[in-house]
Amino acid sequence: MGADLKSAKERFVESWGQMGGAWGINKTMARVHALLMISDAPLTADDIMKELAVSRGNASMNLRALVDWGLVRRASLPRDRKEYFVSEKDAWTMCCRIARERKKRELEPVISAIDDCLKEAGSDKEAAAFRKKLNELLELVRLLDFVLGKVGNQERAAVLPKVLTLLKAMA
Amino acid sequence: MGADLKSAKERFVESWGQMGGAWGINKTMARVHALLMISDAPLTADDIMKELAVSRGNASMNLRALVDWGLVRRASLPRDRKEYFVSEKDAWTMCCRIARERKKRELEPVISAIDDCLKEAGSDKEAAAFRKKLNELLELVRLLDFVLGKVGNQERAAVLPKVLTLLKAMA
DNA sequence: TCATACTTTCAATTATTTCTGAAATAAGTG
DNA sequence: CACTTATTTCAGAAATAATTGAAAGTATGA
Numbered sequence: 066m067g068a069d070l071k072s073a074k075e076r077f078v079e080s081w082g083q084m085g086g087a088w089g090i091n092k093t094m095a096r097v098h099a100l101l102m103i104s105d106a107p108l109t110a111d112d113i114m115k116e117l118a119v120s121r122g123n124a125s126m127n128l129r130a131l132v133d134w135g136l137v138r139r140a141s142l143p144r145d146r147k148e149y150f151v152s153e154k155d156a157w158t159m160c161c162r163i164a165r166e167r168k169k170r171e172l173e174p175v176i177s178a179i180d181d182c183l184k185e186a187g188s189d190k191e192a193a194a195f196r197k198k199l200n201e202l203l204e205l206v207r208l209l210d211f212v213l214g215k216v217g218n219q220e221r222a223a224v225l226p227k228v229l230t231l232l233k234a235m236a
Numbered sequence: 237m238g239a240d241l242k243s244a245k246e247r248f249v250e251s252w253g254q255m256g257g258a259w260g261i262n263k264t265m266a267r268v269h270a271l272l273m274i275s276d277a278p279l280t281a282d283d284i285m286k287e288l289a290v291s292r293g294n295a296s297m298n299l300r301a302l303v304d305w306g307l308v309r310r311a312s313l314p315r316d317r318k319e320y321f322v323s324e325k326d327a328w329t330m331c332c333r334i335a336r337e338r339k340k341r342e343l344e345p346v347i348s349a350i351d352d353c354l355k356e357a358g359s360d361k362e363a364a365a366f367r368k369k370l371n372e373l374l375e376l377v378r379l380l381d382f383v384l385g386k387v388g389n390q391e392r393a394a395v396l397p398k399v400l401t402l403l404k405a406m407a
Numbered sequence: 408t409c410a411t412a413c414t415t416t417c418a419a420t421t422a423t424t425t426c427t428g429a430a431a432t433a434a435g436t437g
Numbered sequence: 438c439a440c441t442t443a444t445t446t447c448a449g450a451a452a453t454a455a456t457t458g459a460a461a462g463t464a465t466g467a
Contacts, residue, residue: 066362073357074366080349087342089260091425103369110444120427125445146435146443156372171258178251186244191237195245198274201327262455281414291457296415317412317465 074103078117093119094127098136098152107140107149135162158220165217172210179203245274249288264290265298269307269323278311278320306333329391336388343381350374 078099085095096117101108108116110124117124128150131137136159140149153159183199186192249270256266267288272279279287281295288295299321302308307330311320324330354370357363 067358067360069356069358070360070363070366073353073363076349076356077353077370080346080353083349084342084346087260089258093425102373103366105365121444122428122446123426126426129445146441148443156376160376171255175251175255178254179248182244182248182251185240185247187238187240189238189241192241192244194276195241195274198327199248202273205327205331264455292414293416293458294456297456300415315466319414 077103091127091130093117093123094130097124097127098131101131101137101150101152104152107142107151109147109149111147113150134166161217161219164213168210168213168217172206172213175206176203176210179206248274262298262301264288264294265301268295268298269302272302272308272321272323275323278322280318280320282318284321305337332388332390335384339381339384339388343377343384346377347374347381350377 078096081099081102082092082096085098086092097113100113100116110121110128113119113124113128114121119127128137131150132139135153137150137152140151141147142149153162179199179202183196183203186195186199188196249267252270252273253263253267256269257263268284271284271287281292281299284290284295284299285292290298299308302321303310306324308321308323311322312318313320324333350370350373354367354374357366357370359367
Protein backbone atom coordinates (compact mmCIF):
# COMPACT_ATOMS: atom_id res chain seq x y z
CA MET A 66 0.00 0.00 0.00
CA GLY A 67 1.28 3.49 -0.83
CA ALA A 68 2.63 5.42 2.12
CA ASP A 69 0.12 8.21 1.62
CA LEU A 70 -2.79 5.85 1.51
CA LYS A 71 -1.61 4.09 4.62
CA SER A 72 -1.17 7.33 6.48
CA ALA A 73 -4.53 8.65 5.27
CA LYS A 74 -6.18 5.53 6.59
CA GLU A 75 -4.48 5.88 9.92
CA ARG A 76 -5.53 9.46 10.12
CA PHE A 77 -9.10 8.53 9.42
CA VAL A 78 -9.12 5.83 12.07
CA GLU A 79 -7.83 8.26 14.65
CA SER A 80 -10.32 10.97 13.75
CA TRP A 81 -13.19 8.56 13.93
CA GLY A 82 -11.99 7.47 17.35
CA GLN A 83 -11.79 11.08 18.41
CA MET A 84 -15.34 11.72 17.35
CA GLY A 85 -16.58 8.60 19.09
CA GLY A 86 -15.00 9.85 22.29
CA ALA A 87 -16.80 13.18 22.05
CA TRP A 88 -20.12 11.39 21.72
CA GLY A 89 -19.60 9.08 24.67
CA ILE A 90 -18.33 6.06 22.81
CA ASN A 91 -15.22 4.15 23.72
CA LYS A 92 -12.44 5.51 21.55
CA THR A 93 -11.04 2.11 20.75
CA MET A 94 -14.44 0.81 19.81
CA ALA A 95 -14.77 3.67 17.34
CA ARG A 96 -11.30 3.02 15.97
CA VAL A 97 -12.05 -0.65 15.45
CA HIS A 98 -15.22 0.36 13.69
CA ALA A 99 -13.35 2.78 11.46
CA LEU A 100 -10.77 0.16 10.61
CA LEU A 101 -13.41 -2.33 9.60
CA MET A 102 -15.28 0.25 7.58
CA ILE A 103 -12.34 1.04 5.38
CA SER A 104 -11.11 -2.51 5.09
CA ASP A 105 -12.01 -4.27 1.88
CA ALA A 106 -11.62 -7.74 3.32
CA PRO A 107 -12.93 -9.16 6.59
CA LEU A 108 -10.47 -8.89 9.47
CA THR A 109 -9.60 -11.20 12.31
CA ALA A 110 -9.07 -10.16 15.91
CA ASP A 111 -5.34 -10.54 15.27
CA ASP A 112 -5.43 -8.15 12.36
CA ILE A 113 -7.08 -5.59 14.56
CA MET A 114 -4.71 -6.13 17.47
CA LYS A 115 -1.80 -5.64 15.16
CA GLU A 116 -3.20 -2.64 13.32
CA LEU A 117 -4.37 -0.70 16.37
CA ALA A 118 -1.84 -2.00 18.86
CA VAL A 119 -4.37 -3.22 21.37
CA SER A 120 -4.51 -6.39 23.40
CA ARG A 121 -6.46 -9.47 22.51
CA GLY A 122 -8.91 -8.90 25.33
CA ASN A 123 -9.53 -5.33 24.33
CA ALA A 124 -10.11 -6.27 20.73
CA SER A 125 -12.46 -9.03 21.72
CA MET A 126 -14.55 -6.84 24.01
CA ASN A 127 -14.85 -3.98 21.59
CA LEU A 128 -15.72 -6.26 18.71
CA ARG A 129 -18.45 -7.77 20.78
CA ALA A 130 -19.77 -4.31 21.60
CA LEU A 131 -19.80 -3.42 17.91
CA VAL A 132 -21.70 -6.59 17.16
CA ASP A 133 -24.18 -5.71 19.92
CA TRP A 134 -24.69 -2.31 18.34
CA GLY A 135 -25.39 -4.03 15.03
CA LEU A 136 -22.53 -2.23 13.31
CA VAL A 137 -20.33 -5.23 12.71
CA ARG A 138 -21.07 -8.85 12.10
CA ARG A 139 -19.15 -12.02 12.53
CA ALA A 140 -18.28 -14.05 9.50
CA SER A 141 -16.53 -17.32 9.29
CA LEU A 142 -14.76 -18.61 6.26
CA PRO A 143 -15.09 -22.25 5.42
CA ARG A 144 -11.99 -24.31 6.14
CA ASP A 145 -10.66 -21.62 8.49
CA ARG A 146 -11.42 -21.81 12.15
CA LYS A 147 -10.65 -18.16 12.73
CA GLU A 148 -13.47 -15.75 13.17
CA TYR A 149 -13.68 -12.79 10.83
CA PHE A 150 -15.40 -9.47 11.30
CA VAL A 151 -17.07 -7.30 8.71
CA SER A 152 -18.49 -3.85 9.10
CA GLU A 153 -21.94 -3.06 7.92
CA LYS A 154 -21.20 -1.73 4.45
CA ASP A 155 -23.79 0.94 3.99
CA ALA A 156 -23.32 4.22 5.83
CA TRP A 157 -27.06 4.88 6.03
CA THR A 158 -27.82 1.53 7.51
CA MET A 159 -25.10 2.17 10.06
CA CYS A 160 -26.69 5.45 10.91
CA CYS A 161 -30.04 3.72 11.47
CA ARG A 162 -28.49 1.14 13.76
CA ILE A 163 -26.84 3.82 15.84
CA ALA A 164 -30.10 5.73 16.08
CA ARG A 165 -31.91 2.62 17.23
CA GLU A 166 -29.37 1.76 19.90
CA ARG A 167 -29.01 5.23 21.31
CA LYS A 168 -32.75 5.58 21.51
CA LYS A 169 -33.01 2.36 23.44
CA ARG A 170 -30.02 2.89 25.69
CA GLU A 171 -30.13 6.58 26.41
CA LEU A 172 -33.44 8.16 25.57
CA GLU A 173 -35.90 5.60 26.84
CA PRO A 174 -34.35 5.51 30.31
CA VAL A 175 -34.55 9.30 30.57
CA ILE A 176 -38.19 9.26 29.57
CA SER A 177 -38.93 6.74 32.29
CA ALA A 178 -36.95 8.75 34.77
CA ILE A 179 -38.83 11.95 34.02
CA ASP A 180 -42.12 10.06 34.26
CA ASP A 181 -41.08 8.77 37.64
CA CYS A 182 -40.12 12.24 38.79
CA LEU A 183 -43.50 13.56 37.74
CA LYS A 184 -45.19 10.82 39.70
CA GLU A 185 -43.04 11.38 42.75
CA ALA A 186 -43.41 15.15 42.68
CA GLY A 187 -47.13 14.87 43.39
CA SER A 188 -49.70 17.47 42.47
CA ASP A 189 -49.19 20.11 45.14
CA LYS A 190 -49.37 23.68 44.10
CA GLU A 191 -45.78 23.88 45.30
CA ALA A 192 -44.68 21.42 42.62
CA ALA A 193 -46.46 23.16 39.77
CA ALA A 194 -43.44 24.93 38.29
CA PHE A 195 -41.34 21.79 38.56
CA ARG A 196 -44.01 19.72 36.82
CA LYS A 197 -44.30 22.29 34.09
CA LYS A 198 -40.57 22.25 33.38
CA LEU A 199 -40.48 18.48 33.49
CA ASN A 200 -43.31 18.25 30.99
CA GLU A 201 -41.57 20.63 28.68
CA LEU A 202 -38.40 18.55 28.78
CA LEU A 203 -40.39 15.39 28.40
CA GLU A 204 -41.98 16.73 25.24
CA LEU A 205 -38.55 17.46 23.85
CA VAL A 206 -36.97 14.16 24.78
CA ARG A 207 -40.01 12.30 23.47
CA LEU A 208 -39.73 14.07 20.16
CA LEU A 209 -36.08 13.15 19.88
CA ASP A 210 -37.00 9.62 20.82
CA PHE A 211 -39.60 9.62 18.10
CA VAL A 212 -37.17 10.93 15.52
CA LEU A 213 -34.56 8.35 16.40
CA GLY A 214 -37.26 5.70 16.34
CA LYS A 215 -38.17 6.71 12.81
CA VAL A 216 -34.62 6.83 11.62
CA GLY A 217 -33.88 3.53 13.34
CA ASN A 218 -36.59 1.77 11.37
CA GLN A 219 -35.81 3.19 7.99
CA GLU A 220 -34.05 1.39 5.26
CA ARG A 221 -31.21 3.01 3.44
CA ALA A 222 -33.00 4.29 0.42
CA ALA A 223 -35.84 5.68 2.43
CA VAL A 224 -33.90 8.00 4.68
CA LEU A 225 -32.32 10.52 2.44
CA PRO A 226 -35.36 11.83 0.58
CA LYS A 227 -37.33 12.23 3.78
CA VAL A 228 -34.60 14.05 5.58
CA LEU A 229 -34.17 16.35 2.64
CA THR A 230 -37.85 17.10 2.53
CA LEU A 231 -37.72 17.93 6.19
CA LEU A 232 -34.83 20.26 5.66
CA LYS A 233 -36.55 22.10 2.89
CA ALA A 234 -39.49 22.79 5.12
CA MET A 235 -37.22 24.14 7.80
CA ALA A 236 -35.21 26.36 5.53
CA MET B 237 -40.37 22.09 50.36
CA GLY B 238 -42.25 18.81 50.61
CA ALA B 239 -40.09 15.74 51.01
CA ASP B 240 -41.47 14.19 47.84
CA LEU B 241 -40.82 17.28 45.79
CA LYS B 242 -37.30 17.52 47.11
CA SER B 243 -36.59 13.91 46.36
CA ALA B 244 -38.18 14.15 42.91
CA LYS B 245 -35.92 17.08 42.12
CA GLU B 246 -32.88 15.19 43.30
CA ARG B 247 -33.85 12.25 41.21
CA PHE B 248 -34.24 14.43 38.17
CA VAL B 249 -30.86 16.06 38.68
CA GLU B 250 -29.19 12.66 38.90
CA SER B 251 -30.96 11.31 35.83
CA TRP B 252 -30.03 14.30 33.79
CA GLY B 253 -26.43 13.87 34.90
CA GLN B 254 -26.59 10.25 33.89
CA MET B 255 -27.83 11.13 30.44
CA GLY B 256 -25.19 13.78 30.00
CA GLY B 257 -22.56 11.19 30.79
CA ALA B 258 -23.88 8.85 28.09
CA TRP B 259 -23.60 11.62 25.51
CA GLY B 260 -20.08 12.59 26.38
CA ILE B 261 -20.84 15.49 28.68
CA ASN B 262 -19.31 15.89 32.10
CA LYS B 263 -21.80 14.46 34.56
CA THR B 264 -21.45 17.30 37.00
CA MET B 265 -21.94 19.84 34.25
CA ALA B 266 -25.21 18.15 33.37
CA ARG B 267 -26.28 18.05 37.01
CA VAL B 268 -25.57 21.75 37.45
CA HIS B 269 -27.60 22.40 34.35
CA ALA B 270 -30.48 20.30 35.63
CA LEU B 271 -30.40 22.09 38.96
CA LEU B 272 -30.55 25.49 37.30
CA MET B 273 -33.33 24.41 34.98
CA ILE B 274 -35.65 23.43 37.78
CA SER B 275 -34.74 26.31 40.02
CA ASP B 276 -37.21 29.19 40.04
CA ALA B 277 -34.69 31.71 41.29
CA PRO B 278 -31.14 32.40 40.13
CA LEU B 279 -28.50 30.47 42.07
CA THR B 280 -25.04 31.39 43.26
CA ALA B 281 -21.99 29.17 43.07
CA ASP B 282 -22.45 28.54 46.77
CA ASP B 283 -25.98 27.31 46.29
CA ILE B 284 -24.73 24.85 43.72
CA MET B 285 -21.80 23.70 45.81
CA LYS B 286 -24.12 23.02 48.67
CA GLU B 287 -26.85 21.36 46.67
CA LEU B 288 -24.61 19.07 44.63
CA ALA B 289 -21.82 18.66 47.14
CA VAL B 290 -19.06 19.78 44.82
CA SER B 291 -16.09 22.03 45.40
CA ARG B 292 -15.96 25.70 44.57
CA GLY B 293 -13.50 25.10 41.76
CA ASN B 294 -15.60 22.39 40.22
CA ALA B 295 -18.73 24.51 40.37
CA SER B 296 -16.90 27.44 38.84
CA MET B 297 -15.50 25.44 35.95
CA ASN B 298 -18.71 23.71 35.08
CA LEU B 299 -20.68 26.93 35.27
CA ARG B 300 -18.27 28.52 32.89
CA ALA B 301 -18.64 25.59 30.52
CA LEU B 302 -22.43 25.93 30.65
CA VAL B 303 -22.11 29.62 29.88
CA ASP B 304 -19.81 28.78 26.96
CA TRP B 305 -22.43 26.39 25.63
CA GLY B 306 -25.00 29.16 25.86
CA LEU B 307 -27.18 27.17 28.23
CA VAL B 308 -26.73 29.36 31.27
CA ARG B 309 -26.12 33.02 31.72
CA ARG B 310 -24.63 35.13 34.44
CA ALA B 311 -26.76 37.66 36.23
CA SER B 312 -25.75 40.12 38.86
CA LEU B 313 -27.99 41.88 41.28
CA PRO B 314 -27.28 45.48 42.19
CA ARG B 315 -25.94 46.00 45.67
CA ASP B 316 -24.88 42.38 45.83
CA ARG B 317 -21.43 41.50 44.68
CA LYS B 318 -22.28 37.83 44.29
CA GLU B 319 -22.73 36.41 40.84
CA TYR B 320 -25.93 34.58 40.04
CA PHE B 321 -26.62 32.01 37.37
CA VAL B 322 -29.80 31.41 35.44
CA SER B 323 -30.59 28.65 33.02
CA GLU B 324 -32.00 29.39 29.63
CA LYS B 325 -35.69 28.97 30.29
CA ASP B 326 -37.01 27.55 27.08
CA ALA B 327 -36.33 23.90 26.34
CA TRP B 328 -36.37 24.46 22.58
CA THR B 329 -33.90 27.24 22.71
CA MET B 330 -31.71 25.01 24.82
CA CYS B 331 -31.96 22.33 22.21
CA CYS B 332 -30.90 24.76 19.51
CA ARG B 333 -27.89 25.89 21.51
CA ILE B 334 -26.79 22.32 22.04
CA ALA B 335 -27.20 21.58 18.35
CA ARG B 336 -25.13 24.60 17.45
CA GLU B 337 -22.32 23.77 19.82
CA ARG B 338 -22.11 20.10 18.97
CA LYS B 339 -22.04 20.92 15.31
CA LYS B 340 -19.20 23.32 15.82
CA ARG B 341 -17.21 21.21 18.25
CA GLU B 342 -17.70 17.72 16.96
CA LEU B 343 -19.03 17.61 13.45
CA GLU B 344 -17.04 20.33 11.75
CA PRO B 345 -13.70 18.88 12.88
CA VAL B 346 -14.66 15.46 11.51
CA ILE B 347 -15.61 16.97 8.18
CA SER B 348 -12.24 18.67 7.96
CA ALA B 349 -10.50 15.49 8.96
CA ILE B 350 -12.24 13.45 6.26
CA ASP B 351 -11.45 16.14 3.71
CA ASP B 352 -7.82 15.97 4.72
CA CYS B 353 -7.83 12.20 4.46
CA LEU B 354 -9.25 12.42 0.97
CA LYS B 355 -6.56 14.84 -0.01
CA GLU B 356 -3.83 12.75 1.53
CA ALA B 357 -5.08 9.50 0.03
CA GLY B 358 -4.35 10.74 -3.47
CA SER B 359 -6.05 9.51 -6.59
CA ASP B 360 -4.35 6.19 -7.22
CA LYS B 361 -6.45 3.33 -8.37
CA GLU B 362 -5.35 1.64 -5.15
CA ALA B 363 -7.11 4.29 -3.08
CA ALA B 364 -10.37 4.15 -4.98
CA ALA B 365 -12.32 2.03 -2.50
CA PHE B 366 -11.08 4.11 0.41
CA ARG B 367 -12.10 7.34 -1.30
CA LYS B 368 -15.49 5.91 -2.07
CA LYS B 369 -16.14 4.95 1.54
CA LEU B 370 -14.85 8.28 2.78
CA ASN B 371 -17.15 10.14 0.43
CA GLU B 372 -20.08 8.13 1.60
CA LEU B 373 -19.30 8.93 5.23
CA LEU B 374 -18.70 12.53 4.35
CA GLU B 375 -22.13 12.77 2.77
CA LEU B 376 -23.64 11.42 5.95
CA VAL B 377 -21.71 13.60 8.34
CA ARG B 378 -22.38 16.65 6.18
CA LEU B 379 -26.07 15.95 6.26
CA LEU B 380 -26.01 15.66 10.03
CA ASP B 381 -24.02 18.86 10.14
CA PHE B 382 -26.59 20.51 7.95
CA VAL B 383 -29.45 19.32 10.13
CA LEU B 384 -27.78 20.53 13.30
CA GLY B 385 -27.06 23.79 11.56
CA LYS B 386 -30.73 24.20 10.77
CA VAL B 387 -31.83 23.33 14.25
CA GLY B 388 -29.17 25.57 15.73
CA ASN B 389 -30.52 28.55 13.84
CA GLN B 390 -34.16 28.09 14.58
CA GLU B 391 -36.01 30.20 17.01
CA ARG B 392 -38.25 28.64 19.55
CA ALA B 393 -41.62 28.87 17.91
CA ALA B 394 -40.45 27.79 14.51
CA VAL B 395 -39.06 24.38 15.27
CA LEU B 396 -41.74 22.26 16.78
CA PRO B 397 -44.57 22.60 14.28
CA LYS B 398 -42.34 22.01 11.31
CA VAL B 399 -40.64 18.98 12.71
CA LEU B 400 -43.91 17.47 13.80
CA THR B 401 -45.58 18.00 10.46
CA LEU B 402 -42.77 16.25 8.69
CA LEU B 403 -42.65 13.43 11.12
CA LYS B 404 -46.24 12.69 10.42
CA ALA B 405 -45.43 12.54 6.74
CA MET B 406 -42.75 9.98 7.47
CA ALA B 407 -45.03 7.76 9.53
C1' DT C 408 -8.20 53.73 47.61
C1' DC C 409 -8.34 49.52 49.65
C1' DA C 410 -10.17 45.97 52.45
C1' DT C 411 -12.99 42.45 51.43
C1' DA C 412 -16.13 39.33 49.49
C1' DC C 413 -16.22 36.70 45.69
C1' DT C 414 -14.28 34.09 41.59
C1' DT C 415 -10.93 31.74 38.87
C1' DT C 416 -7.10 28.91 38.12
C1' DC C 417 -4.27 24.96 38.35
C1' DA C 418 -1.09 21.47 40.54
C1' DA C 419 -2.05 17.64 43.14
C1' DT C 420 -5.21 14.17 44.27
C1' DT C 421 -8.97 11.05 43.64
C1' DA C 422 -12.24 8.54 40.94
C1' DT C 423 -13.44 6.36 36.84
C1' DT C 424 -12.72 4.20 32.70
C1' DT C 425 -10.15 1.54 29.77
C1' DC C 426 -6.79 -1.91 28.84
C1' DT C 427 -3.86 -5.88 29.50
C1' DG C 428 -2.53 -10.57 29.85
C1' DA C 429 -3.06 -14.86 31.42
C1' DA C 430 -6.38 -18.37 32.85
C1' DA C 431 -10.67 -20.42 31.60
C1' DT C 432 -13.61 -21.75 28.10
C1' DA C 433 -15.12 -23.12 23.67
C1' DA C 434 -14.71 -24.90 19.15
C1' DG C 435 -12.65 -27.41 15.32
C1' DT C 436 -9.75 -31.56 13.84
C1' DG C 437 -7.96 -36.00 13.16
C1' DC D 438 -11.67 -38.45 22.62
C1' DA D 439 -7.29 -36.01 23.07
C1' DC D 440 -5.16 -32.27 21.07
C1' DT D 441 -4.67 -27.94 19.02
C1' DT D 442 -6.09 -23.41 18.18
C1' DA D 443 -9.26 -19.54 18.77
C1' DT D 444 -12.03 -16.69 21.87
C1' DT D 445 -13.83 -14.79 26.11
C1' DT D 446 -13.51 -13.27 30.65
C1' DC D 447 -11.96 -10.68 34.42
C1' DA D 448 -8.78 -9.15 38.24
C1' DG D 449 -5.34 -6.03 38.49
C1' DA D 450 -2.61 -2.29 36.13
C1' DA D 451 -2.41 1.74 33.45
C1' DA D 452 -4.33 5.66 31.48
C1' DT D 453 -7.60 9.22 31.49
C1' DA D 454 -10.88 12.33 33.35
C1' DA D 455 -12.88 14.73 37.11
C1' DT D 456 -12.39 17.04 41.36
C1' DT D 457 -10.42 19.44 45.17
C1' DG D 458 -8.48 23.22 47.71
C1' DA D 459 -5.63 26.77 48.31
C1' DA D 460 -3.19 30.61 46.12
C1' DA D 461 -3.79 34.21 42.84
C1' DG D 462 -6.81 37.27 40.63
C1' DT D 463 -10.98 40.67 40.35
C1' DA D 464 -14.30 43.75 41.28
C1' DT D 465 -17.28 46.21 44.42
C1' DG D 466 -18.97 49.30 47.97
C1' DA D 467 -17.57 52.05 51.71
